[in-house]
Amino acid sequence: MTGGGVEGWSTDEGGRVQLRSLLTAMSGLAAEQWAPARVEQLLRLSVAVLDAEHAVLAVDGDDGALGTVLFSTADPLAVTALRDLLGAHLTAARPPAGPLFEAAAVVLPATTPSALVRPVLEVPMTVTSGGSGRLYVLGQAGRVAFDDADEEMAAEFAKMAALSVENALHGQQSRQQVKWLRGLTLITQALLQAGSDEVSVWQEIADRVHQLARARTVTIATVSEDDPDLLEVRVAAGVGAAQLPGRVFGEQDSLAVQAMAAGSWQVGTGGEEHTTHSRVGPPVGATLAIPLLDARGPRGAIVLSRHPAQAAFTRTEVAMVHDFANQAMLAIELAETRAAERTLSARTTEEEIAGTFQDRTIQRLFAASLMVEAAMVRRPEPWLTLLHAELAAVITEARSSLQGHYGRAG
Structure with missing residues (x-):
């Protein structure tokens, strides 16, 4: 992919000042809306402005793992070549190696084929909600180096990318x-x-x-x-x-x-x-x-x-x-609260039954015992004596059972 100028903008110092102003104005939009497609557009714009060949954005998560890598090109062969060229830069998270939002040249391995040798800028960046990342700008083949103005412009693009990522994290x-x-x-x-x-x-x-x-x-x-x-x-x-x-x-x-x-x-x-x-x-x-x-x-x-x-x-x-x-x-x-309520309810029901038994059944048995006792006075027959004794025993046993189960309540 061959870079080029942006239509309507010159690449002299005056044009760069205008572009810097444009980037500052665009940063507000980047902070409000984010999508991978918009970041890829930003990367393509950086390629055009810096007369570069490719740009790559690597974003690390707040858990320290490499999260997302976006490219200025969708060509799968170019993407593969970029991954091979940048190597470890795109295979794992990398803590910022230098000052944030300041571009620095990347030294390619000595084993890099001469056809692939080109200037590469790296701009470390961070986002306030956690995580970090890096913007890479790769120059055209045969280009010797990026100048100071290029490095400053790359830093501005990195700031815009950081705003976009920040907004994306908040939305997610x-x-x-x-x-x-x-x-x-x-x-x-x-x-x-x-x-x-x-x-x-x-x-x-x-x-x-x-x-x-x-x-x-x-x-x-x-x-x-x-x-x-x-x-x-x-x-x-x-x-x-x-x-x-x-x-x-x-x-x-x-x-x-x-x-x-x-x-x-x-x-x-x-x-x-x-x-x-x-x-x-x-x-x-x-x-x-x-x-x-x-x-x-x-x-x-x-x-x-x-x-x-x-x-x-x-x-x-x-x-x-x-x-x-x-x-x-x-x-x-x-x-546990419901189990306690069920136990209390069952206990209350049992006590109500016991009270009813005490108030009605035992009292009726006691009244029957008094009637038998009165009959014995008028006619003292053996069977009445046995009946009276049996009723008295039943009443005593019932009261004893109630007191043993509840009367430790009275």
């Missing part, structure tokens, strides 16, 4: 937060349903987190009812959703146990030995565990894992999963 985070909030709303509705139970709510939480966090596997484990030193997987989503529920573990080096002991979230890289997730399916990559806490201490943990090729969990994702962990803990508390 806003869309993701809307999805998380919708998921939390649905979970809240499930919690408030009269017939809901904690297991169904946990499963809904695991399913939502699995989808929104792009996780390999999500599990929710709570302290085992049989052994307080062990954790039991209650629900799972993703890989192992059918095999993991019901599994019991208590490894002290497991990420869930570590999170519960620390009382805060814990992350791992390549969680083969740190989670139950690795016991089923393909290998495990980045992992995250968040404890379920209440006033009495840790009650369990929600654990996420990703595939090895996926990026680590960001702080934004950790904060969002925290919200779902709070919902899972709320499900436990609501289940």
Whole structure:
């Protein structure tokens, strides 16, 4: 691809001043709207203004991994050649090696074929919401070097690209937060349903987190009812959703146990030995565990894992999963509250029955006993004596039983 001037603009110093003013004005638009196609247009404009051959933008995520690489050309052969020429510059994240938004020449390897040797500028950049990147401008074959004015103009293009990336990150985070909030709303509705139970709510939480966090596997484990030193997987989503529920573990080096002991979230890289997730399916990559806490201490943990090729969990994702962990803990508390209410209701019902028995049945038996006693005075027959004794024994036994069950209440 051969560079050239921009129609209507000269390439002398006066034209460069005009172009710089134009770039300053365009930066406002870059901050408001972003799309990869617009950034590619920006790259093509930089090629034309700097009389270059190609331009490349590499953007790293806030997790330290290489995120996106955009090119000024769509030609697949040219893209492959650019990747080969820039090598490690485009295969991994690179922390800024020099002052931000200041262009510097890139020294190509001595083994670079002479036909590919050309001047290359690198402009380190950063965005305020996290992450960094680099703008590369490659000169025409046969060109000796870029001058100071070219370097200054490349820095201006890098600033515009940083504004575009910043806006893109904000838009992506806003869309993701809307999805998380919708998921939390649905979970809240499930919690408030009269017939809901904690297991169904946990499963809904695991399913939502699995989808929104792009996780390999999500599990929710709570302290085992049989052994307080062990954790039991209650629900799972993703890989192992059918095999993991019901599994019991208590490894002290497991990420869930570590999170519960620390009382805060814990992350791992390549969680083969740190989670139950690795016991089923393909290998495990980045992992995250968040404890379920209440006033009495840790009650369990929600654990996420990703595939090895996926990026680590960001702080934004950790904060969002925290919200779902709070919902899972709320499900436990609501289940316990409802169980206590059922016990109290059953106890109240039993006491009402006992009161009715005391007020009606026993009183009627006592009245019948008095009637028998009066009959015995008028006609003292043996069978009346036996009947009176039997009634007295029944009344005494009934009162004794009631006092033994409730009367420790009186």
